[in-house]
Amino acid sequence: MGWVYFIILLAVLFTVWHFAAIAIDRDIVLPxxxxxxxxxxxxxxxxxxxxxxxxxxxxxxxxxxxxxAIGLPLGILMGSAKIVRxxxxxxxxxxxxxxxxxxxxxxxxxxxxGDGPSLFIIAISTVFPILLNTISAVMxxxxxxxxxxxxxxxxxxxxxxxVILPSALPNFLIGARxxxxxxxxxxxxxxxxxxxxxxxxxILNSQQGFQFPxxxxxxxxxxxxxxGMDLIMRLIERLLTxxxxxxxxxxx
Amino acid sequence: MPLKINNVSKTFRDKxxxxxxxxxxxxxxxxxxxxxxxxxxxxxxxxxxxxxxGGFQSVDSGSIALDDKEIEGxxxxxxxxxxxxxxxxxxxxxxxxxxxxxxxxxxKDQQEARLKExxxxxxxxxxxxxxxxxxxxxxxQRVAVLRALASRPRILLLDEPLGAVDFQMREILQNELASLxxxxxxxxxxxxxxxxxxxxxxxRVLVMQSGGGKLMDDVxxxxxxxxxxxxxQFKTYTNGLTDLLRKAFxxxxxx
Numbered sequence: 149m150g151w152v153y154f155i156i157l158l159a160v161l162f163t164v165w166h167f168a169a170i171a172i173d174r175d176i177v178l179p180x181x182x183x184x185x186x187x188x189x190x191x192x193x194x195x196x197x198x199x200x201x202x203x204x205x206x207x208x209x210x211x212x213x214x215x216x217a218i219g220l221p222l223g224i225l226m227g228s229a230k231i232v233r234x235x236x237x238x239x240x241x242x243x244x245x246x247x248x249x250x251x252x253x254x255x256x257x258x259x260x261x262g263d264g265p266s267l268f269i270i271a272i273s274t275v276f277p278i279l280l281n282t283i284s285a286v287m288x289x290x291x292x293x294x295x296x297x298x299x300x301x302x303x304x305x306x307x308x309x310x311v312i313l314p315s316a317l318p319n320f321l322i323g324a325r326x327x328x329x330x331x332x333x334x335x336x337x338x339x340x341x342x343x344x345x346x347x348x349x350x351i352l353n354s355q356q357g358f359q360f361p362x363x364x365x366x367x368x369x370x371x372x373x374x375x376g377m378d379l380i381m382r383l384i385e386r387l388l389t390x391x392x393x394x395x396x397x398x399x400x
Numbered sequence: 401m402p403l404k405i406n407n408v409s410k411t412f413r414d415k416x417x418x419x420x421x422x423x424x425x426x427x428x429x430x431x432x433x434x435x436x437x438x439x440x441x442x443x444x445x446x447x448x449x450x451x452x453x454g455g456f457q458s459v460d461s462g463s464i465a466l467d468d469k470e471i472e473g474x475x476x477x478x479x480x481x482x483x484x485x486x487x488x489x490x491x492x493x494x495x496x497x498x499x500x501x502x503x504x505x506x507x508k509d510q511q512e513a514r515l516k517e518x519x520x521x522x523x524x525x526x527x528x529x530x531x532x533x534x535x536x537x538x539x540x541q542r543v544a545v546l547r548a549l550a551s552r553p554r555i556l557l558l559d560e561p562l563g564a565v566d567f568q569m570r571e572i573l574q575n576e577l578a579s580l581x582x583x584x585x586x587x588x589x590x591x592x593x594x595x596x597x598x599x600x601x602x603x604r605v606l607v608m609q610s611g612g613g614k615l616m617d618d619v620x621x622x623x624x625x626x627x628x629x630x631x632x633q634f635k636t637y638t639n640g641l642t643d644l645l646r647k648a649f650x651x652x653x654x655x
Contacts, residue, residue, distance in 0.1 A: 290486065292482045292484065293486055295454070295456050295474065295480070296480065296482060296486045296547075297503075298455075298456075298473070299454060299455070299456075299474040299475070299476070299479070299480040299548075300476060300547070300550075300551070301475070301476040301500055301503040301504055301551070302503045303503075306503060310488075310499075311488065314488070314490040314491075315488075389490070391489055391490050391491075391531040391533065392489075394530075394531050394533055395534065396533050396534065
């Protein structure tokens with residue numbers, strides 16, 4: 149039933165917007181609702197917008213891939229060996245406190261204009277939720293699961309592959325989901341300054357060109373796309389850890 | 401003689417609370433096909449002893465040997481059933497049971513045949529595609545036993561296999577466990593604090609003294625199987641062991 153209330157709320161919101169926009173009558177504060185919606189739907193077939201979206205999404209996927217490639221093995225290592233954890237935690241806990249925006253000037257110096265700074269910003273904002281969740285997931289592996297595997301003749305690589313990874317997977321996926329959400333937000337920041345293509349650049353461009361219905365429609369679109377990515381992550385979660393979604397036996 | 405425990409001692413060392421002797425000079429021998437139970441109040445070191453036989457902890461002094469081979473770590477020769485079963489929740493029942501066979505690199509068709517045989521033995525045929533969470537507590541217990549039996553271990557180690565089960569369910573599961581172990585024909589070493597469970601299942605009961613982990617008495621249970629819990633002889637055994645346990649507890653108080 150929740151979705152019915154969602155539709156009602158959405159209708160209320162749009163109605164308020166429509167009349168408020170007419171009352172205010174200034175595009176810069178609140179553009180006309182119908183014009184914004186028209187632009188919103190036009191965006192999905194607009195080659196320039198879709199091209200920008202594609203560029204940004206491809207950056208997100210690549211940056212996210214880098215973050216997983218670093219965060220997952222490092223998280224497993226830090227989660228399973230206390231000495232590694234103690235040695236690296238101070239670095240991790242200080243680096244992750246640096247505001248993402250503070251990395252942008254540095255990223256520009258390191259990588260110049262283009263894909264580089266965006267990829268770096270995505271990777272650095274995504275890697276910490278993945279890393280932290282993987283560490284706690286590995287630390288939370290039931291020691292009896294590991295003992296059971298040992299008593300059934302599993303070697304260390306087999307234990308990692310068949311026990312530690314699957315048992316850490318649910319928490320890792322939570323980290324990945326949080327990270328992907330952050331990545332989508334942060335890539336826009338990078339694209340405002342470090343590139344002249346991509347979705348973030350389009351948003352900035354429409355603001356600078358005083359195209360307010362376009363600006364609003366793009367902001368809404370970024371929310372919809374982010375929502376879509378989250379849905380996909382949830383779907384992946386259900387597929388990879390389907391055992392968690394089975395109904396428990398009734399006669400316990 | 402498959403299992404020899406010779407003068408084993410174990411101390412947990414802790415800088416803050418001081419040393420705690422959990423096992424002190426414990427010796428026993430377990431014969432081929434025997435069902436032996438370690439009975440004792442909580443904190444008597446019985447589970448520690450079992451984990452040392454399992455190879456998850458080392459002995460401080462003395463030795464534990466299976467078929468005259470000293471135990472140095474976990475091995476498929478010793479099938480272990482954990483108190484909470486420790487089934488892998490991300491694997492189906494079938495894959496849980498065949499885990500050790502896969503780790504041994506057994507060919508697929510042989511794995512299938514062994515799985516079929518095991519499932520039939522425990523009346524679990526048709527459940528192999530389910531996940532552990534979808535099974536009742538009793539079925540999970542049987543899966544845990546099958547998983548430990550899959551590679552035909554020389555000895556089966558059971559750590560309070562019915563510890564988490566309520567009273568009514570316990571007797572039913574004890575019956576199931578008894579028939580399962582009888583069919584498998586393995587040597588068993590079990591840990592429990594439940595007197596009637598010990599008498600119902602075991603050939604021999606080793607009573608351990610609390611606080612210090614010494615062997616107090618070695619009681620042979622000479623009753624025909626399947627055992628009748630309401631028979632007078634059964635009650636004689638349970639009363640006798642209950643008295644022993646009381647003494648075991650008193651020793652602790654006097655220390």
